[in-house]
Amino acid sequence: MTSKQVDPFVMQYTSHDTDTLVNKATNGVRSNKYKAVDYDKLRLLAAEKKFSAHKSLLKVKKIEQLSKQTKENTLLKQHKLVWNKELIRLNNLRKRLQSDIDVHRGVNLTQGNPCCSLFEDFEDFEASLDIEFAKFKASTTQPVWNLREDLQYWLQENMEDLRMGSPDTVQKHNEIQCTIDNVKGQQKMVLEKLHHQQICLEQELGMGFLATITPNEDSQKVHVEGGIPEEAYDLECSDFDLKVSVLQEFILMDEKFRERLKYLEEEHSKILKLGRNGGWSDDDHYVFTVIYEQYPHEMKNRRKMIIDRLQRHLPKKLRADLVSHEEWCDSNKYFRERKKALMVAWQKGRSALYHKAESIFTEAEMAAQLDEVKAEYNRKQRQVREVLHEKIRNFREQQMEALIIQHKMESEKLQAVRERLKMEAELETKKRAHEKEQVAKFHEEIEKKQQKQAEKDQKRYDELQAQLAEQAIFDQERIKYRAEQLDAKIEERKYLEEEKKQAEIEKEERLEALREQVRVVAESDPHRILQQTEAWQNRYAENEDDIDIQKPLFNVIGFTSKQITSDPRMKLEARLRDAGLHNTDYARQIMSKVPPPQPPRRDMESTVFKKNLNNT
Structure with a gap:
């Protein structure tokens, strides 16, 4: 670390900081002025908030997914309607063309027609194609369907053993899986072969004589030979x-x-x-x-x-x-x-x-x-x-x-x-x-x-300001009356104290006269002042074994921190202080309306203003 990286010492301080440190040192960690932080409770609250936020986020995502799914289903329904119409049109077109072909074949199969032998060959070729298709179906698709039915029956019979993990059943299941993979490979080879045959047939239809009798888009174009005919x-x-x-x-x-x-x-x-x-x-x-x-x-x-x-x-x-x-x-x-x-x-x-x-x-x-x-x-x-x-x-x-x-x-x-x-x-x-x-x-x-709500809030705020102003006038009158009463009490107390002092002086004079009458004259013993009294020695001997180290030095006469913090007025004042509203009229009005945890004694209730109201 170089000298440039070292931060300088902070030399400025105020007396407020030192006073705060002194108070913390003198009051101690367990002082009632400091409240211990429950970190476990804070962690639970944070976890609760995170869980509720995550739950809300899941709800929003679920609503979005439902909306997307509904939109997707609507589009699929519309596509389905269009495709059904197209399917009906294609079926009708196929039936009409098939009927035309059948009529044309029926006409040319009559005896005496020069094309009769050619169409008879067509019939024989179509019959041979049907036979080959039946053989192909029996050798390819029918075994697959039979295998599917056998597998469904085997799964129904051995589902429980398969779930329990029976060795024989698992081994049989693996063998079946290998058989299914083999069948899939065979089907893939068959499909590739059929696709190759389809491409060859399409190419054959597009070449030679077949290309002339099956015109495409290019052959249907209008062609004009230029020059003089x-x-x-x-x-x-x-x-x-x-x-x-x-x-x-x-x-x-x-x-x-x-x-x-x-x-x-x-x-x-x-x-x-x-x-x-x-x-x-x-x-x-x-x-x-x-x-x-x-x-x-x-x-x-x-x-x-x-x-x-x-x-x-x-x-x-x-x-x-x-x-x-x-x-x-x-x-x-x-x-x-x-x-x-x-x-x-x-x-x-x-x-x-x-x-x-x-x-x-x-x-x-x-x-x-x-x-x-x-x-x-x-x-x-x-x-x-x-x-x-x-x-x-x-x-x-x-x-x-x-x-x-x-x-x-x-x-x-x-x-x-x-x-x-x-x-x-x-x-x-x-x-x-x-x-x-x-x-x-x-x-x-x-x-x-929002504007209407703001106007309503402003109106309510104005009403509260008016009420607070009236309450402030009432409070000023009450403070003035209390000050007069306090001055009268102070004067009365001073008069009583003077009388009491005079009585004490007279009493002391009378006691001094009595002491003079009964005073004992003893010898001078300076060492007696430094010795312990017999009463103290007896008391120390009795309580030497029963000393309570945790007992406080002085008896606490007042309120505990728990009693103070449980007061709703204390909690409200802390919230208002955190919000920066504890010096406002609104805070005074709210604090005056909060009841204490215990009702006050009847002798502590003031009846001065009630009497003034009755007199008026």
Whole structure:
């Protein structure tokens, strides 16, 4: 330890501190002025408080758990209703499809139908599948159920022995446990094998000829072949320029639609970058779409229910991932619809242009034949050509107008979707604002109640102040009267003391006269003063063996510490002193109304003020 770490001595002190130390030293540890602390009782009180606090905390946690459980049960009931509706719909759809399949098979199994032999092979294959399924069930699931029933019967018979810890029963129980583990391993291998077969079948259905007869989502898309169709090349037209201009319209139309398609893909480039499923796996995306479609748009709290259901089925996905994927699905759906509408319009436009070109070429051919037959109609033929060119221009304008209207309709749909999302956000905002207003109203009511209570307390405090002021006036009068009485008593006491002193003096004079008459004259013996008297010697000899060391030096005439601390006035004064209220009028009024542990004597009761009241 260095010199810097040593604290300096405290050299300042006051006389009050020394007086306190002197009082503690003189009074001793067992003095009535100090109260011993019962630490065991304090520990019990602290443990009691901790136990009550812990009990209250457990009650609060139990209420929270019950609230969460009730909320969870309500959500599960709502999910169950939605799932039951979906289950009923799927069952009806399955029955309808199965009935269509049965009708189709029944029609094709009739004699004379070219597909009769093929459907008979289907029947035989289905029968063989039923036989294989029965064998598989008998070899896998039926033994498990039999084992389960045997185990239930064994547990019922040997439950008591198992609880008592019988060695044979415990050994048998361990053997059964090993058998169950072995069966679980076998079942796991069977399930893995079935899952592998399922994957192989799905891959087989997606390849070769089976892929063509089981179209997927990509094969159902609208496909348009660009360029001039071969059928348009085969159309006959004597006017080469007209044919070239008409066929050029196919290329112009393709360029316009490709530009629109490119603009659409650029507008949704962020969606297309994420891939076909928005960066999710096929299974997760399928679960998301199926659950999302189960809840109707008019359902209350639809979005909350969907998010809760998705979090249960996809626990590894965060809420932010679910929300972002939901936005991606909406945008992707809108992109697919717009693209499909654009491709359909493109296909219809090419078909209409082909029929229009066919009619134009037919009309041009007929005009050319008429021109060959009748030369005088050359002028009319030119007019017809002009009319045809005008029709083409009108058709082009009509197509452009139709494309503009279609684009406008798509923009309006997008605006409607955005407005719907905006309305949902506004409804959510209004709902939160309403909840905030309710909370604010609740706080205002609490503040009003507190203000009323404060006014009531202030009123009561004013009344007590008035009563204390009246009591103070009454006390002043009483003190004044007591002071006058005390002065009179002091004067009377002085007079009595003077008389008593005079009587003592006279008595002493008379006694001195008597002493003079009976006084004995003895010899001088100085050593007798230092010797013990005979009475003292006899008393010491008698009490020498019976000395009580614990006997106090002086007899205590007064009150013990227990009697003082048991007085309710003493306890109340200590509480008021701890609160800092022992010098207030309120404390004086309360102390005056506290009764003593024993009623006072009748001769100690003052009747002065009663007499004054009777006189008034």
